[in-house]
Every structure is written in structure tokens, then in C-alpha cells.
Amino acid sequence: MTVAASAAGRTPRPVTPAGLAFGAGAYTFWGGLPLYMAAPAPAPALEVVFARIAFTLVTCAVLLFVLRRWRDVGRQLGATALASVLITGNWAIYTYAVISGQTLEAALGYFINPLVSVLAGVVLFGERLRRAQWVAVGLSVTAVVVMVLGHGAFPWLAILLALTFGGYGVVKSRLSTAVSPVASLGAETILLMPVSLAGMWWLAASGQMTMFSHGAGHFWILALSGVVTAIPLILFGAGASRLPLTLLGLLQYINPLIQFLIGLLLFQEAMSTGRWAGFILIWCALVVLMVDSLRAARRNPRPRHGPSDGTPAGTLD
Secondary structure, three states, X not given: OOHXXXXXXXXOOOOOHHHHHHHHHHHHHHXXXXXXXXXXXXXXXXXHHHHHHHHHHHHHHHHHHHHOOHHHHHHHOOOOHHHHHHHHHHHHHHHHHHHOXXXXXXXXXXXXXXXXXXXXXXXXXXXXXXXXXXXXXXXXHHHHHHHHHHHOOOOHHHHHHHHHHHHHHHHHHOOOOOOOHHHHHHHHHHHHHHHHHHHHHHHHHOOOOOOOOOHHHHHHHHHOHHHHHHHHHHHHHHHHOOOOHHHHHHHOXXXXXXXXXXXXXXXXXXXXXXXXXXXXXXXXXXXXXXXXXXXXXXXXOOOOOOOOOOOOXXXXX
């Protein structure tokens, strides 16, 4: 049973081709994001985050104007306040990880993230873990201990990335399919604009801003962050409202797998014996979790004719 289903006391959402396409598309896009995050150099991590907020709002504003969905934004401000805080923290941590040459640890965070969804079901919604899920949690805890002992450092970035994005996924999954993903993301960035403007002012005052001092090409690379950020988040919002959390968690493995390969093969980041051992344990935990989730899904077949709660199908616009 999924977190969303158990919390609401209703039948899990059915799997649809549109939901699968949105979810898989979002995670594939995110998997390749490290290739873009290296491009804005020498901009500091905070400038990239503040630019992402501002230019994502511009992107959403254009889409909402074209789609004529401005009125939806006002209805989403309250519901997306927590999501705004979580996604900003996630952006900041992820940007710092990639810029500082820690793409592999960022990948580890997103490998851990499905387990955050499992624990959220226990802590927030009173679910009981099955035996296999306890095994997966135990393997994950062991993996962290092994990495601390073998790699010599606690994977703080990985844990924080998993917690912030895992929490963001839970919040977004609580929104119905009637919520426009573009309006939801627009509301999130509106709430974050004061942070972005204050941050830009501070960077300019301290002489750290690079947006206007490194040529037009550098400016447009930063401006592109709006599109790069908005596309996968809109796809994720559409997928999260159309898929059970279990399947959404399984699709997420696309993202860290691509990131892991980029960090290892393209960025050639170091992999100590302790880190390899930790990754292998996490992968074992994910295999256990995946097999258990698939078995649970077979024991609880989903309805063929849509959700039983009467939630409308919704559209991307």
C-alpha cells in the first residue's frame, strides 16, 4: 500500500501511460543535470540557486500566460509553502555538491531517497513496514556506517538531499491531479522570490555576482536554468499526482544511475573502497525494496477505470 493511499484511506492511484511518461521523463532529465550544473562556472553555488528561482518564475510566467492559468496560482500559494522550502534546500545542496566535485555523493542521496518515502509512511502516516522493508532500511543504515568507517566522512550531502527531495515528493503527492503542475511550480517560485532578490543583492554588494560581468554567453547559461529547472519539476508534478508513490519511487532509480555514471566516467571522481561498499549495500537495499514493492503491487491489483476517490484526471496545463 502506498503512502498516499494509506493516508487517505482509499484505493491506490492507477498506473497510466501519461503518468509513466511524465515520471520517467522527469527522472531522466534530472539524471543528466550535472552536465548543465558545471556550465555556469565561475558562478558560486548560491548565485546559481538564486538565478534558478528567478528564471524559473519567468519560465512559469510565460507558460501560465500562454495557457491562461494565472488564476490557479493564487489557489496554490498556501498548499505549496512547505514544498518551496524543501525544494530550495534541495537545489542549494545539489548545486554545491556538483560544483564542488561531489556528484557521486549527490547520486548516493537520490539512491537513498526511495527509503525516505518508506520511512515517511511509518512516521507520518502510521504505516507498518513489511519484513523486506525492514531489511532494506537495515541495509541502508549499514551502508552509511560502512561509508563513515571506510571513506572517513559522514555522507551529509547525500542524507540531506534524500530528506529534502523525499519530503518534497511527499508534499507534491498530496496534491490532487486537478492541480496544474505549472501553477504549482509558479506559486512555489513566487514564494521564493524575496529570497532570490535578497540573495542577488547580497552577492552584488559583496562583489561575488558573475551574471553581468562574464559576457552574454554566461548570462544566458544562467538564464537557461529556468527552463532546465522548470521542465523536470513540471513533469514530476504531473507524474506524482498520477502515480502511486511506490511506482514513483521505483522510477527514481533512473536519476541517480545516470548521475553515478556521469560522476564516475565523465567527471572521474574518486571512489574509495568504503564508498564502493556503501553504494553496493544501498543497491542491495533498493533491490530488496523493489522486489517487495512489485510483490505488494501484485497482491493488491489496481482498478482499471481510474481512481476510486473521484479525483479528476487533470492536465499538464
